[in-house]
Amino acid sequence: MIPGEIGLMVYHWDADGVASAAMILRDRRVHRLAVPRIGHYTAQAIPVGEVDLSLPLLILDYGLGMRELEKLESRVRGGVVVVDHHLTDAESRGNVRVYNPSPGRAPSTTWVLRDLIQNPPLLPLLVGVAGDVGVELRDPVGREVEALLGEAGWSYGDVLELAERLNSCAPLLDYRCLLKAPRRLLEYGDDLDKALGDEDWMEAKERVEGEVEKLLAEAAAEERGGVLVYRLTSPLYLASRIGRRLAAANPGRIVVVVFDRMDGYTEIYVRRIGGGLSGPLNRLRELGLPVGGKDTVFASQIPSPEAEGILEMFLQVLVEFMGVEENG
Numbered sequence: 001m002i003p004g005e006i007g008l009m010v011y012h013w014d015a016d017g018v019a020s021a022a023m024i025l026r027d028r029r030v031h032r033l034a035v036p037r038i039g040h041y042t043a044q045a046i047p048v049g050e051v052d053l054s055l056p057l058l059i060l061d062y063g064l065g066m067r068e069l070e071k072l073e074s075r076v077r078g079g080v081v082v083v084d085h086h087l088t089d090a091e092s093r094g095n096v097r098v099y100n101p102s103p104g105r106a107p108s109t110t111w112v113l114r115d116l117i118q119n120p121p122l123l124p125l126l127v128g129v130a131g132d133v134g135v136e137l138r139d140p141v142g143r144e145v146e147a148l149l150g151e152a153g154w155s156y157g158d159v160l161e162l163a164e165r166l167n168s169c170a171p172l173l174d175y176r177c178l179l180k181a182p183r184r185l186l187e188y189g190d191d192l193d194k195a196l197g198d199e200d201w202m203e204a205k206e207r208v209e210g211e212v213e214k215l216l217a218e219a220a221a222e223e224r225g226g227v228l229v230y231r232l233t234s235p236l237y238l239a240s241r242i243g244r245r246l247a248a249a250n251p252g253r254i255v256v257v258v259f260d261r262m263d264g265y266t267e268i269y270v271r272r273i274g275g276g277l278s279g280p281l282n283r284l285r286e287l288g289l290p291v292g293g294k295d296t297v298f299a300s301q302i303p304s305p306e307a308e309g310i311l312e313m314f315l316q317v318l319v320e321f322m323g324v325e326e327n328g
């Protein structure tokens, strides 16, 4: 199970990651917290630094596959423990322990943690679910969540609001916010109103929304065989926020956001309301491209000088797929 003493706890930079870390902090001794380099999903993105590697490394909600975990395993004598709900090939082997009972199906990592710790704290548990699932909460999880909300006297909308605020630290590349958030969330206990009064989190969301509105107002699509392509650039890390909005504004269409980041990488983000992207996603994987995601959304981070060539491959696969869909 989860070790009682943890050398380094690494968590994903979103609300589910933060909330998962809060759940662990309640009754585990954690020497150090860290967030991977935002926007990157590799072993290398984890700042292992000067940690006491004789103690276990705990990785929460980060979606790493076996290959990346093995790179870490060789460096951490205390072992690597993973709790996740992403669709990955990670499994317990050697010095790696993986808790991910239904890869790609549990609503959040906090939901997986619920079965791994005693009396899980309710607010982080639900913040994790709201952060990852958003408004599209479905049964059977929906029914259970409704029951828990009823007991606490909370509305899902309020929990969602808190999750959206916690999801706003990462777009601002605000590592300080992310490193402080688990402890703070834990300190708010079951006082949702007090957590909603947190001014730093409130302000983070306002700043992100301001930038999102600005970018959306300027966004213009190029069309390529029925696929909508938007090119954007911002000092903030906003590809998924913008992609969600543009997909929602164009239901049924494949939306591609090409997002130039300030860290030398370009993110290609593909989303479609109603899904149906598994085909192109698998094809791009077969072509050996570094792409991850699911039926409704997938994305890839590419060094900017190589981005145009890879975008061209994405578009060819997507356009070809659209043609097949139309004729089939």
Ligand SMILES: [Mn+2]
Binding pocket: 016, 017, 061, 085, 107, 108, 109, 132
């Ligand atoms: Mn998650």
